Structure formats: structure tokens, C-alpha cells
Amino acid sequence: SLLKFMSACSIWRQVFGTESLRRLVSLGSPHAQQQSPLFRWHPSRRLSLSTRYLSSGRKYDGLWGDAAESRSWHSFVKQSRDAERTIASVYQGLDNGHWIPEEEALVVRESGGSEVYGELSPASAVWLMRELGIGKHDTFFDLGCGTGKLLIIAALVTEVTKAVGLELSASRVRVAREALQRTGLESRCSVLSEDFLTSLRIEEATVCFCASTALSDSVVDNLTRRLASFPRLRLWVTLKAPSATALEHFEAAGTLELDTSWSRGTAVRMYRPKQY
Incomplete structure (x- = not known):
């Protein structure tokens, strides 16, 4: 009307x-x-x-x-x-994480990763959390979490009891931990300095997200194959599409187009384990 x-x-x-x-x-x-x-x-x-x-x-x-x-x-x-106001307030005075020391960048590259930094906008992060249907029984992992903004937003807009970020850059880990301390969300969120291709903690994940645009195809495929063996995993969310062979044990669960720090309408792909 x-x-x-x-x-x-x-x-x-x-x-x-x-x-x-x-x-x-x-x-x-x-x-x-x-x-x-x-x-x-x-x-x-x-x-x-x-x-x-x-x-x-x-x-x-x-x-x-x-x-x-x-x-x-x-x-x-x-x-x-x-979320936008909270993120702006919490990260005031903290390093934005876009540039890291060369020795840290070398550690990241040697693991097969990339030191290039990017993140979802706060509104896009909120939309993603709502679409994923994350609840109190989920364990959410952000692989290559940077300064931890997505973890904070996940805790703010969902009932998730455990949100974990993995990050190899020591300076970004320090910023993320300082931000979590400022929010008082440390009981629900944590940041670990671990490689997502070898970390044992990641095996408890039910939902995994990776802003994988700057990662090589081989790293994304290896990560996808590893995730396929996790018993509790229900969703794998990645910006870069894995190869068809790496997705052998997954099925498409949908695609979103969300704003990132480098582009409007970036494709965010969701996959579900076939046995789930």
C-alpha cells in the first residue's frame, strides 16, 4: 500500500x-x-x-x-x-593491522599464507553471522583473523559461546587480544598464534570462515581437504572457491555478496559437508 x-x-x-x-x-x-x-x-x-x-x-x-x-x-x-560504533570505539588508538614487520610477513609466507590484510565491513559481518545461524552450541573459527573484528561481532550478534581466531602475525595477535580485553569478551573469544593447516584446536570447529582471497589455490584446497575430516563441522565459508576435487566431500550451501575493505560485493561462498 x-x-x-x-x-x-x-x-x-x-x-x-x-x-x-x-x-x-x-x-x-x-x-x-x-x-x-x-x-x-x-x-x-x-x-x-x-x-x-x-x-x-x-x-x-x-x-x-x-x-x-x-x-x-x-x-x-x-x-x-x-557493531560499527562498537568496533570504532574498541579499536580507537590500536594499529589497523594492514602493515606488519617484515619478519612477521616472512613467517606468514613460509606457512603458505599471505600477509595481505583485508576484512568484512561491520554491516557485512553482521549479515554473515545472521545467515550462518550461529548459536550457543557452535564453535566458530576465523582462520587468519587479523585484528579480531569478526570474532567480536560474532559474540555481539550471536549466542556463540566459543569464537576462536587463528593468526600468525604476532603484532595482529597483540591488537586482537587488546581489543578483546577492552570488550570484556575474553570468556567467549580467544586468539591463538597458530597455523590453520596444522592447528589441533581447529578440529573442534562447527563453522569455519577464511577471508582467503590472497591465499594461493593450493593452500585453500589443502585447508578444504583438512576441514572435510572434522567430525563437528557443519559450514565452511571462504572467499576464494576451492577446486572441484578439493570439494569432493562438500556441497554448495549458498553464496553471499558482501562488502569488504577492498571491494563492494565480494563473493562469500558457503559449503556444507555432504555427510552433515
Whole structure:
């Protein structure tokens, strides 16, 4: 109805601003729909998600869906804004982790990894946590966690009781641990200076995430093969797609397009063990 549309526009303008609302309306035009397969992006500075089929197997239309979806969208917006403010406050004065000493970079490279740093935006991290359905019985691992922002957001927006980050850069580990201490989330979150290809702790994971864009194909494949043997694993989430042979024991569980520190609409691929 017209009233519902006007109400939705008012809410959008309050949250994201007038210019964002103008872009949203223009993206809904037939011409825009023909020009871009991602015309239903939520066009804010914080987020640009397409409405491809997600892990739930349906499209998400946000404000334009039924009442339950509308409430879910409002909840997401609030969580995203809260997460963004929390991250900005917690990491104030801390190193951003983008540059590390050469001796640390050498350790990372010798393990087959990459010292190149990147992360999901806070809003995208919130969206990912909601899509993964992480609960109190899950053990979440961020492989190559950097300064630990995703761990903090996981603890803020889910009931996860154990979120663990693995990171080889000593300076990034120090920043992550300082951030966790500032938040008081140390009972639920921890950061270990371990290699994810050899760590024993990772075997307890139920959900594993890796921002693997800068990793070599062989490292991603070896990690995927290793994860296939974990008895509790239910989801493997990676930015770089493993090879078909490495995915022998997995099946596709969905794809998201999320904002990262280096790109809008980065593909985030989810896989489920076939025996799960």
C-alpha cells in the first residue's frame, strides 16, 4: 500500500540519508533492473548485498517483504549500527593491522599464507553471522583473523559461546587480544598464534570462515581437504572457491555478496559437508 511504502521510505531516509533513498528508488526502475543483475542492492555506504539466493534458499527483499521480514531488516540495521560504533570505539588508538614487520610477513609466507590484510565491513559481518545461524552450541573459527573484528561481532550478534581466531602475525595477535580485553569478551573469544593447516584446536570447529582471497589455490584446497575430516563441522565459508576435487566431500550451501575493505560485493561462498 502507499502508506506502507511511505513509511518504509521514511525509515530508510532516517537511517541512511536522503541520497541513499533516492538511489534506492532509482534502482527499482525497469531500466535499472535491466542494466544490473544486482539492482536490489541495499545502497548504503555500509552495505551492498545482492538478492541472489542465500543459504536459506530464498530471496530476501528487506523492507518490501512481509511483517516478519521487515522486523528482521530493522533488527539487522540496528545490529549493524551498534557493531560499527562498537568496533570504532574498541579499536580507537590500536594499529589497523594492514602493515606488519617484515619478519612477521616472512613467517606468514613460509606457512603458505599471505600477509595481505583485508576484512568484512561491520554491516557485512553482521549479515554473515545472521545467515550462518550461529548459536550457543557452535564453535566458530576465523582462520587468519587479523585484528579480531569478526570474532567480536560474532559474540555481539550471536549466542556463540566459543569464537576462536587463528593468526600468525604476532603484532595482529597483540591488537586482537587488546581489543578483546577492552570488550570484556575474553570468556567467549580467544586468539591463538597458530597455523590453520596444522592447528589441533581447529578440529573442534562447527563453522569455519577464511577471508582467503590472497591465499594461493593450493593452500585453500589443502585447508578444504583438512576441514572435510572434522567430525563437528557443519559450514565452511571462504572467499576464494576451492577446486572441484578439493570439494569432493562438500556441497554448495549458498553464496553471499558482501562488502569488504577492498571491494563492494565480494563473493562469500558457503559449503556444507555432504555427510552433515
